[in-house]
Amino acid sequence: MKHIAIFASGNGSNAGAIIEYFKGHPSVKVALVVTNNPEAGVIKIAHSNKIISAIVSKNALNDPEILGRLLTALNIDLIVLAGFLQLIPAYLLERFPKRIINIHPALLPKHGGKGMYGIKVHESVLTNGDTETGITIHFVNEHYDEGEVILQKATAINAGDTPETVAHKVQLLEHEWLPQTIEKLLQ
Numbered sequence: 808m809k810h811i812a813i814f815a816s817g818n819g820s821n822a823g824a825i826i827e828y829f830k831g832h833p834s835v836k837v838a839l840v841v842t843n844n845p846e847a848g849v850i851k852i853a854h855s856n857k858i859i860s861a862i863v864s865k866n867a868l869n870d871p872e873i874l875g876r877l878l879t880a881l882n883i884d885l886i887v888l889a890g891f892l893q894l895i896p897a898y899l900l901e902r903f904p905k906r907i908i909n910i911h912p913a914l915l916p917k918h919g920g921k922g923m924y925g926i927k928v929h930e931s932v933l934t935n936g937d938t939e940t941g942i943t944i945h946f947v948n949e950h951y952d953e954g955e956v957i958l959q960k961a962t963a964i965n966a967g968d969t970p971e972t973v974a975h976k977v978q979l980l981e982h983e984w985l986p987q988t989i990e991k992l993l994q
């Protein structure tokens with residue numbers, strides 16, 4: 808069995824889609840949800856699916872003796888950042904080479920980097936007059952929204968689109984492609 812840890816700071820809709828996809832899966836299990844935000848919706852989702860959740864302070868995240876130990880104890884094979892707002896510490900990058908992935912709600916390298924999160928990303932796409940946007944799933948390195956791209960999927964921007972309508976289209980792509988990309992990586 809391969810074990811996934813999902814790191815998320817927000818609503819957790821992607822975490823929910825991943826958890827749903829791997830329910831009853833023969834070889835992949837969501838074993839842990841990690842958040843830095845005690846208010847994150849993802850805690851409820853983990854709880855109702857009987858998945859261990861950990862709320863980590865910045866110190867705990869950066870401490871191999873705290874979060875590192877938990878990941879080892881749960882035999883985590885892959886870390887999935889699904890709207891996680893903290894930078895991943897070096898010890899985790901070393902311990903999980905090509906085993907930490909992130910999803911970003913735009914076609915990187917456009918509209919990425921520190922502070923580029925949620926609705927801000929879609930506002931930036933519209934302000935820029937882009938004709939398309941989409942999702943990027945990529946390996947994580949020491950910089951925000953960088954690292955080798957694994958998959959990109961695009962969707963058109965239409966006249967009359969607002970940040971909210973773009974967010975909706977992008978979210979559909981995220982929920983469709985993130986779980987199956989994880990499954991492929993773990994095969």
Ligand code: GAR
Pocket residue numbers: 815816817818819820821822889890891910911912923924925928952981
């Ligand atoms: C997702 O759209 C994800 O791509 C984005 O945060 C959202 C989390 O939504 N990540 C970033 O912007 C990373 N820079 P969710 O909590 O509903 O899954």
